[in-house]
Amino acid sequence: MKAMLIDATRCVxxxxxxxxxxxxxxxxxxxxxxxxxKGYQNPRDLSAKTWTLITYNELKVNNRFEWVFGKRQCFHCxxxxxxxxxxxxALEKTSAGPVVYHPNLCLGCRYCQxxxxxxxxxxxxxxxxxxxxxxxxxxxxxxxxxxxxCAKACxxxxxxxxERETLAAEAENRIHRNPRGYVHHVYGKDExxxxxxxxxxxxxFAELGFSxxxxxxxxxQHVQHAMQPIPFLIAGLGIALGAISWIVNRRIExxxxxxQQCPQPTHDSPQ
Amino acid sequence: xxxxxTRFPTIGQIVLGLLAVVGISLIAYxxxxxxxxxxxxxxxxxxxxxxxxxxxxxxxxxxxxxxxAGTIHLFGGRKFHALARPxxxxxxxxxxxxxxGLLVDIGRPWNIWKAMYSxxxxxxxxxxxxxxMLYTTVLFLEFLPAVFEKFSxxxxxxxxxxxxxxxxxxxxxxxxxxxxxxxLWAGIIICILLLWELAMRTKLMPRDKQMPIxxxxxxxxxxxxxxxxxxxxxxxxxxxxxxxxxxPILPALFLLSAIMVxxxxxxxxxxxxEKSVGHKAHTHLLSRLGQVIPYxxxxxxxxxxxDVVGRGAVPYVFMLNAQAISWWAEITIGCIVPIILFLDPAxxxxxxxxxxxxxxxxxxxxxxxxxxxxxxxxxxxxxxxYPKWSELFITMGIISIGLLVFQILxxxxxxxxxxxxSGAHN
Ligand code: SF4
Ligand code: SF4
Ligand code: SF4
Numbered sequence: 201m202k203a204m205l206i207d208a209t210r211c212v213x214x215x216x217x218x219x220x221x222x223x224x225x226x227x228x229x230x231x232x233x234x235x236x237x238k239g240y241q242n243p244r245d246l247s248a249k250t251w252t253l254i255t256y257n258e259l260k261v262n263n264r265f266e267w268v269f270g271k272r273q274c275f276h277c278x279x280x281x282x283x284x285x286x287x288x289x290a291l292e293k294t295s296a297g298p299v300v301y302h303p304n305l306c307l308g309c310r311y312c313q314x315x316x317x318x319x320x321x322x323x324x325x326x327x328x329x330x331x332x333x334x335x336x337x338x339x340x341x342x343x344x345x346x347x348x349x350c351a352k353a354c355x356x357x358x359x360x361x362x363e364r365e366t367l368a369a370e371a372e373n374r375i376h377r378n379p380r381g382y383v384h385h386v387y388g389k390d391e392x393x394x395x396x397x398x399x400x401x402x403x404x405f406a407e408l409g410f411s412x413x414x415x416x417x418x419x420x421q422h423v424q425h426a427m428q429p430i431p432f433l434i435a436g437l438g439i440a441l442g443a444i445s446w447i448v449n450r451r452i453e454x455x456x457x458x459x460q461q462c463p464q465p466t467h468d469s470p471q
Numbered sequence: 472x473x474x475x476x477t478r479f480p481t482i483g484q485i486v487l488g489l490l491a492v493v494g495i496s497l498i499a500y501x502x503x504x505x506x507x508x509x510x511x512x513x514x515x516x517x518x519x520x521x522x523x524x525x526x527x528x529x530x531x532x533x534x535x536x537x538x539x540a541g542t543i544h545l546f547g548g549r550k551f552h553a554l555a556r557p558x559x560x561x562x563x564x565x566x567x568x569x570x571x572g573l574l575v576d577i578g579r580p581w582n583i584w585k586a587m588y589s590x591x592x593x594x595x596x597x598x599x600x601x602x603x604m605l606y607t608t609v610l611f612l613e614f615l616p617a618v619f620e621k622f623s624x625x626x627x628x629x630x631x632x633x634x635x636x637x638x639x640x641x642x643x644x645x646x647x648x649x650x651x652x653x654x655l656w657a658g659i660i661i662c663i664l665l666l667w668e669l670a671m672r673t674k675l676m677p678r679d680k681q682m683p684i685x686x687x688x689x690x691x692x693x694x695x696x697x698x699x700x701x702x703x704x705x706x707x708x709x710x711x712x713x714x715x716x717x718x719p720i721l722p723a724l725f726l727l728s729a730i731m732v733x734x735x736x737x738x739x740x741x742x743x744x745e746k747s748v749g750h751k752a753h754t755h756l757l758s759r760l761g762q763v764i765p766y767x768x769x770x771x772x773x774x775x776x777x778d779v780v781g782r783g784a785v786p787y788v789f790m791l792n793a794q795a796i797s798w799w800a801e802i803t804i805g806c807i808v809p810i811i812l813f814l815d816p817a818x819x820x821x822x823x824x825x826x827x828x829x830x831x832x833x834x835x836x837x838x839x840x841x842x843x844x845x846x847x848x849x850x851x852x853x854x855x856x857y858p859k860w861s862e863l864f865i866t867m868g869i870i871s872i873g874l875l876v877f878q879i880l881x882x883x884x885x886x887x888x889x890x891x892x893s894g895a896h897n
Pocket of ligand 2: 287
């Protein structure tokens with residue numbers, strides 16, 4: 201399964217990847233605006249027009265202020281919550297790695313947006329024919345044997361592309377070789393069941409805006425206990441309701457018969 | 472049906488009509504300029520009041536249909552017979568409105584039918600979609616007898632009575648197949664239903680003269696599935712939903728709270744329509760319903776508190792933040808106040824008392840669903856959501872349409888029985 205490894209310590213914040221993503225995917229520019237944040241980042245957040253974003257974080261590293269750059273994009277989870285959530289399989293985890301979107305199936309219910317633990321899918325709010333949008337891991341390029349546009353554009357090799365196992369091993373290796381240069385955590389290796397985009401950093405991931413306390417179990421498992429008993433519930437209800445109605449209505453019938461024998465009509469019963 | 476001497480249209484109807492027109496215009500605007508033009512929804516809060524009000528609350532409040540139909544036809548509560556049709560009509564219209572609301576809320580409504588062939592049984596939303604389609608069909612079938620009676624379609628009524636069970640077997644079998652991908656399960660469900668139907672046709676099991684028992688059963692089954700699946704939707708967001716509401720038993724809480732709001736809804740609806748539709752509310756029946764409510768509410772409250780204690784979320788209850796306050800509001804208005812009120816026999820015996828003790832139960836449900844869908848959802852600090860005026864007007868417009876249609880149907884179809892026992896009603 202293909203994956204990406206993003207090393208924040210190698211990123212220089214040039215945003216070539218942000219531009220390359222727009223070029224490859226034909227995305228329009230953003231109307232930029234001021235907002236209260238830690239630095240020169242722009243725009244503030246992902247949107248239907250911006251599928252990847254370099255976040256600018258001015259942080260204290262070894263008692264010095266330093267820029268640390270994070271990259272936001274879809275994680276291409278191994279068991280994606282977005283795909284689990286989608287009622288019509290409009291989001292699909294491909295065996296090659298990328299999680300891709302099929303607009304011809306999508307209802308626009310936006311449950312995928314709610315479900316995604318990384319808040320990645322974006323919606324075209326101002327279109328009468330809106331789509332869900334997100335990074336595709338350049339599935340079209342990957343299918344053609346190329347690496348994603350952002351990885352290709354990166355001048356410092358902060359983004360590398362390859363097999364997931366190789367990259368996971370490479371990430372561990374980098375931490376091992378330079379234990380003081382990294383926090384000892386490969387973000388995405390185990391989060392929500394493991395993802396195909398993994399990150400390395402020299403500051404705690406929470407400071408780069410990554411959710412720090414995600415469960416290791418995939419989110420699929422959080423709904424299973426409610427989805428799996430469904431056939432048992434249907435069958436159970438089917439048996440119980442029928443049986444109860446049989447017993448109850450039989451008793452009412454018998455009562456009515458008794459009442460017919462002694463002539464004392466009641467108002468209550470409709471028949 | 473005897474008509475009352477009220478003026479037509481009344482002030483209320485004019486207001487409803489205006490709201491409906493405003494709502495429809497805004498909906499038209501939304502379909503040209505996109506959802507963002509009429510709503511404050513964002514990528515952080517993709518679900519807002521439309522989901523909380525139209526979908527979650529609307530469906531919960533439509534529970535009167537299956538609760539009353541079940542009570543009357545399955546559980547021997549035949550004395551409540553007079554309350555069945557209004558409850559079923561309310562539920563049917565409620566579901567139709569909810570579908571309209573849904574078509575406005577979802578971004579690509581022309582694809583909605585794709586849920587029928589692109590199956591994904593892992594998704595709670597898939598279950599929701601199927602329950603909506605199938606239960607609306609069931610409600611339509613349950614509503615039809617009133618139409619048959621009005622136009623004296625005795626022959627069709629008889630066909631309906633004998634054909635409906637087979638249709639239901641097909642629907643429930645198909646539903647099970649979609650939910651499990653297993654022919655075995657579908658077969659088991661069909662066999663169970665088939666056994667009951669055969670027992671009834673051979674007169675072994677008593678047969679309900681008005682409603683096929685299988686139809687009522689299907690209504691209860693689909694409703695239980697639907698109400699709980701709305702809770703299941705939120706199980707996938709342990710990272711976003713506040714600890715006060717995120718619980719593995721959310722589906723059960725949604726189902727139980729829908730059941731407990733049913734009698735309150737029936738009471739409010741019976742009393743409010745008394746004037747506008749011109750029938751007499753059955754006070755003694757409503758009082759009996761009122762007496763049940765505190766027990767249901769207490770059970771729900773107990774479960775909710777035990778759940779919060781069991782998950783160790785008690786400290787969060789006593790924090791001073793919007794979520795904790797909103798949790799208290801939900802519990803106080805929706806459970807504690809009505810429990811106290813309904814335990815007073817004097818309240819249970821007066822129309823006013825019944826009405827004003829039932830309203831908080833309904834408000835409590837609304838508040839709960841708002842909490843789960845909006846207040847309890849936490850995303851980035853800088854992202855906030857509050858409904859835009861046009862969101863509210865669209866919702867109000869849709870509800871107004873529903874109320875107008877309800878009045879028209881209730882006046883022109885044999886929905887309400889008069890209070891005096893006028894002999895057999897059949
Ligand atoms: S990061 Fe979100 S959108 Fe991307 S695959 Fe995972 S769940 Fe889906
Ligand atoms: S918005 Fe589209 S892609 Fe997302 S869950 Fe709904 S149908 Fe699936
Ligand atoms: S993988 Fe492709 S779509 Fe995703 S961020 Fe990189 S360039 Fe954009």
